Amino acid sequence: MSNTTRPNYFWSILSMKCPRCRRGKMFNSGNPWNLKKVFDMPEHCEECKQRFELEQGFWYGTGYVSYALSVALSVASFVAWWVLIGMSSHDKRFFWWLGLNILLLVVLQPWLMRLSRVIYLYFFVRYNEDYKNTPPKEFNL
Numbered sequence: 001m002s003n004t005t006r007p008n009y010f011w012s013i014l015s016m017k018c019p020r021c022r023r024g025k026m027f028n029s030g031n032p033w034n035l036k037k038v039f040d041m042p043e044h045c046e047e048c049k050q051r052f053e054l055e056q057g058f059w060y061g062t063g064y065v066s067y068a069l070s071v072a073l074s075v076a077s078f079v080a081w082w083v084l085i086g087m088s089s090h091d092k093r094f095f096w097w098l099g100l101n102i103l104l105l106v107v108l109q110p111w112l113m114r115l116s117r118v119i120y121l122y123f124f125v126r127y128n129e130d131y132k133n134t135p136p137k138e139f140n141l
């Protein structure tokens with residue numbers, strides 16, 4: 001039994017913590033907009049020794065996650081725009097939304113790329129309460 005509390009799933013993803021222990025950081029730098037270090041990750045989790053890049057080319061699949069996130073964000077901004085500003089075929093409001101949405105996606109891209117890696121790894125590695133006494137997950141295909 002463990003006497004530590006289990007960190008929240010969504011908060012762990014948003015704060016980009018290791019999926020296995022939800023305590024170790026997945027990125028060396030806390031700032032995704034430092035583009036030279038956007039993918040600067042430790043090889044292993046400092047807390048539970050979980051390997052992050054489970055196999056060569058593991059991050060290739062994050063493209064799909066990043067695409068899904070971009071679509072979800074666009075839908076959310078469209079709905080927000082519709083509710084707050086409204087849409088009409090008689091003026092250029094739709095194009096304003098389109099332009100601002102593209103800007104939003106570009107600005108958020110470094111953060112979205114990191115978030116994609118985090119979410120992708122969460123698909124494969126589950127939280128393990130007993131991470132101190134069990135070996136980290138290995139990926140064998």
Ligand SMILES: [Zn+2]
Pocket residue numbers: 018019020021022023024045046047048049050
């Ligand atoms: Zn960990």
